[in-house]
Amino acid sequence: MFGKGSKLYSILLLRCPRCHEGAFLRSHPYDLGNMNRVRETCPNCQLKYRIEPSFYYGSMYVSYAVGVAVAIAVYVLILLSGVQLGAGGIFGVIVAALVLLMPWIGAVSKSIWANFFFKFDPEVARNNK
Template identity: 30%
Template sequence: MRNRSLSMAMLQAKCPRCREGDLFPTSVFSYRKLSDIHGKCPICDATITPEPDFFYGAMYISYAFSVALVVNVFIILSYFFDDPEVMVYVWTVLVANILLVPLMLRYSKVLYLYGLGKLKYDPDAADKALN
């Protein structure tokens, strides 16, 4: 088993317990099945979704991502394009939000699971599941 760092496991959306199993059934950059997450880790069989509404709290993180996106778009457009019209701001935020929605939704769930989930890293979790 490969020893994966915490930051790489989070970036690659891996299970917090074994850091090997995928959290999502599709790619992180996919627009299909945006909100689907495995109930159990395919590698170590850890319960990823401890209760039915566990990931509702991830909406707060997703909201923070959206606010940060809007603030950054406003700063960049104001600084580089000398304060354009309001519709330029609106369209830029709309397009950026549509493009980044899969990343924001999925990484909000990853951050929520790693931050508030009860799963602790066990380097031998995958081996224990096989036995």
């Protein structure tokens, strides 16, 4: 379910959607100088990551959905932990979590967007080892 060949593997580990080997981003999502900059091509299988100019603008919609999911998860964790916070405290914790996770949310959103358009190819993965 999470091994090579699954979309989840490529998305969460920020790997090439086609070969699951090459790095998807130029550097780590929290490298603020290169935050969430996608490589031009996969260093392993040479897949061109940009189908057209402004290709990753669509990932903003995915980013919104991922942000909402993170906010709901934080809210549920607060409720399950039994911590007594008022509405303002819960709001503050959710905002803090979203701010801290913003680079990761952006990177994962671009990876999800790319995985909509590029499919895993086991033949390419085998040939480029």
